[in-house]
Amino acid sequence: MFPKLKFTEAQIRDYYARVTPDMVRASLSAEHGSFFDLLNLVSPEAARPEYRAPLREASMRARRRYYGKTVSIFAPLYISNTCVNSCRYCDFNIHHHAERKILTPEEIDLECAAIRKNGIDSLLIVAGEDPKHMTVDYLCEIGRRLKDRFSCLSLEVAPQDEDAYRKLFDAGFESLICFQETYEKGLYQYLHPAGPKSVYEYRLWTQLRAGKAGFRTLGVAFLLGLAPWRIEAASLAAHAFYLMKECWQSRIQFAFPRITPVSGGFTPEHPVDENDLELMMLAFRIVFPECGMTVSTREDPAFRDAIVQTAADNMSAGSRVTPGGYAVLADRDVAQFTLNDSREPAEIYQAIRRNHQEVVLKNWDNRI
Ligand code: SF4
Structure with a gap:
């Protein structure tokens, strides 16, 4: 469980089992959603079909x-x-x-040019944890190189200390994503047996360090499929409430990545179906209305097009999850996970507009 949460897993399970129809209805119309409203809205009671329409509304x-x-x-x-x-x-x-690749600065330029062709102005830099090559100085160099080409630069790389986040922020990065994978400490240690990521606490307080260093958006998530999702959802909500208090100048952003097949053959012990995924996203939107919410490219087009109307506010388009996948090595895929939405950006924009929504490629101009 998220360590600041004062309840045990058994108490959270017991609470879920006692949620009544009146509690779900009260949480649906609560003015300021609480931790217990979140529990009510993801409970087995709230999963009953008769609540789905009011939850979506x-x-x-x-x-x-x-x-x-x-x-x-x-x-x-x-x-x-x-x-x-x-x-x-x-x-x-x-x-x-897997075949390994580190893009050179020139290759990064080629990739960025391919991304910019689709009008995309918000870029998430992703890298595996590689302290020898992906140093803070190198990431700062990339930030400085790209900050005039994209109005928003985000990072999904190895957790850093607070000083490093200050340097990265000064170099142009303003948003951070770090999946906790699982809040269950014992399971976390089993799944991450070696390497720097094996230290649960260091990863857990990543967003806190980045928030204190000035990062404007702090992304939180667990990996759906590793542990029972309702228990993880309680921890995720507690984590978000904690960060909103400690880093009140930053915006919290949720993601709900489900495990998709990998060639290594990992099978999730607690798979989450689309119905439960939707329930969780609706509940988090109701209780955390101001927070960002991303829908993953791991989901299929129909789900993505529907959930950006009811809950999520942002999505990736035309994603490649291979270093070089946009331009340099477009024909050789060594992906981190399987993508289920392979539409080109133009098709995604069309689908959004067909649903009477507006595509936003740029949120602001950075004048500093
Ligand atoms: S999830 Fe994959 S890329 Fe990320 S730290 Fe683990 S092994 Fe590395």
């Missing part, structure tokens, strides 16, 4: 209040797939014999 109202009809678009750019960690569920882990 309440979530859509919350989404409209803060995000109108806009859908923000970003692209991930994998700059490296070298990694010293041993995560059992990932094809980039050190024991997997």
